Amino acid sequence: MSTPAVESAHPDTAAAAVVLTRRPGRWIDGFDPENARFWASDGRRIARRNLGWSIYAEFLGFIVWQLWSIVVVLLPAAGFAFTSAETFWLISLPSLVGATLRFPYTFMVPKFGGRNWTIVSALLLLIPSVLLGIAVGNPETPFWMMLVIAGLAGFGGGNFASSMANITYFFPQREKGWALGLNAAGGNLGTSVAQFLVPIVVSLTAGIGLGLPLAGWMWVPFIVVAAWGAWRYMDNLSSAKADFAGSAAALREGHLWLLALLYIGTFGSFIGFSSVFPKLIADQFPDFSALHIGTAAVSLAFLGALVGSLFRPLGGRLADRFGGARITIAAFAVMAIGALGILGVLALGQFWLFLLGFLVLFAATGIGNGSTYRMIPIVFSARAVARKEQDAAAVQRRAAAALGIISGIGAYGGFLVPQVLNASQLASGGYESAFIGFAIAYLVLLVVTLLAYGLPRAALDGRRI
Known part of the structure; x- marks a missing residue:
């Protein structure tokens, strides 16, 4: 068996040094991204790779x-x-x-x-x-x-x-x-x-x-x-530990389920409409299902997922500046307007208006993705303050576990959105009733967000999230 290589992250500062032990299989012991000296010397490089x-x-x-x-x-x-x-x-x-x-x-x-x-x-x-x-x-x-x-x-x-x-596990809290x-x-x-x-x-x-x-x-x-x-460039960290206790504690928090519902509305709508957009174009506007450039066929459906993806970081940034609840409320409002707009466009039969309406809807889902995801750790922090919890590490673990659980629940929207459209088509031969249902659902989620997080509540330390 080979002898592990030992590296000092900052040998001239023994008291603050982080010692990395590398074992076969690219395992690393002692990785500590919160140590500023280690992060500046070795940690950032390893994490970014x-x-x-x-x-x-x-x-x-x-x-x-x-x-x-x-x-x-x-x-x-x-x-x-x-x-x-x-x-x-x-x-x-x-x-x-x-x-x-x-x-x-x-x-x-x-x-x-x-x-x-x-x-x-x-x-x-x-x-x-x-x-x-x-x-x-x-x-x-x-x-x-x-x-x-x-x-x-x-x-x-x-x-x-x-x-x-x-x-x-690779990044310090300030850069996560x-x-x-x-x-x-x-x-x-x-x-x-x-x-x-x-x-x-x-x-x-x-x-x-x-x-x-x-x-x-x-x-x-x-x-x-x-x-x-x-295999060649990534690493295993021995400091990565399964946090079953944190997950169990997060599951007992009622706000986890409320936030998961909001995330179904935002991320679930994004992934659901992304997956079904090419079919909707093919069904409603078959002449525009593929645009031919020479012998190549291009589907404009890719624009929906592209816009939603690019607007997601903006949602997080806006949430940092104006508050996650406000941005999520605005996102649901635009999503409701977008759904109703698409409903009207279906009656007109105008493809370019249809595409524009969907791109507005996708942009709003992207912003809502970012703002809702940003709300999760803030809500758990506010709950801890309201309860006068002193164990900051336990609160952080619970919030981290909630992020994973909520991201999983939100992805079920990718199944629900196509199936709602499917049910609408089977029942009425068209998608109009589905978009009416989507608009109503977004308005309900808007009200839920406003009441739960847009108004000061004692359960959240009197904060607007």
């Missing part, structure tokens, strides 16, 4: 998670004849599985190590990617098999939880928000990239007999690079 590869792996996770959102609109041209209801299930099942996997994935980093689990979780993405490439090449593939493969794409949705859990924001935004952009690139690659290669199977195969080399990069 791990963050870069984490963002890349999570980015691919979102791509695989949302592949079916764009693949379903390409299936008819490949010879498949699924019903509209069946395609809604292919769109929504990955979100259902991914949301559920976020809970166990949260605890995989402490159990196996962040580097090790990033390797495993990246390699798991090969399964749905390869199977998709095989299945869509044969129009005789039965629906149940396609549904299984779509469900396996949920592996990509689980990656978010383990990636966020891993990165939180920045690091986690980058990690989340990088992942969210994967949806937009998948919806942009897949139609282009499929259309450009259809003439040489490749076409739709490349929707899965094209990501294989990138996934292999992610697994190799994690």
Whole structure:
């Protein structure tokens, strides 16, 4: 067995030095990001290296998670004849599985190590990617098999939880928000990239007999690079410990469930509408489902996920300046207006107004994502002050656990949104009733946010959140 290498982060300041012990398998003992000397000398460099590869792996996770959102609109041209209801299930099942996997994935980093689990979780993405490439090449593939493969794409949705859990151990409290924001935004952009690139690659290669199977195969080399990069450059921290007690305490806090409801409304709407947007365009405006530039076909559906992803950091920044509750209330107001606007546009049959209405809706969901997520630690802190709790570390652990749990619950919106649209179409033949329901739901969530967090409450130390 090799002898561990020992490094002093700042040898001339023994009293304040952090000593890193490196063990085989890229395990690091003694990593302490809160130590300013260590952070300046070695900690920041190590953390940023791990963050870069984490963002890349999570980015691919979102791509695989949302592949079916764009693949379903390409299936008819490949010879498949699924019903509209069946395609809604292919769109929504990955979100259902991914949301559920976020809970166990949260605890995989402490159990196996962040580097090790990033390797495993990246390699798991090969399964749905390869199977998709095989299945869509044969129009005789039965629906149940396609549904299984779509469900396996949920592996990509689980990656978010383990990636966020891993990165939180590398950064000091003062930089966690920045690091986690980058990690989340990088992942969210994967949806937009998948919806942009897949139609282009499929259309450009259809003439040489490749076409739709490349929707899965094209990501294989990138996934292999992610697994190799994690193996070669990422680290496992022995200081990453599973906090079951913190999770149990967070689950007993009523505000966790209230915030989770708000997060379903914001992030759930973002991921739900992102996944269903290509189908809505194909259903309502088939002439605009793909714009042809030479032999390449481009779907404008990617703009929705792109706008939502880019506006998420703005939501967090606005929450810091004006308060999370105010920004979340404003986001729900715009989301309600956007839903009603889309309802009106459907009657007019104007594609460009339809696209504009959805981009407004996506921007509001992105801002709401950032502001709601920012509210979580503030609410838990205010609750602790109101209760006169003295254990700051316990409060911090409870808030950290709540972030993971709420992110998992919020992802179920990716299943609910398509299924509400599916139910509306089955019941009335159109989507009008669904958008009326969305508008009402956003107004209800607006009122809930106002009453719970927009007004001073003794249970929150008299604060407006």
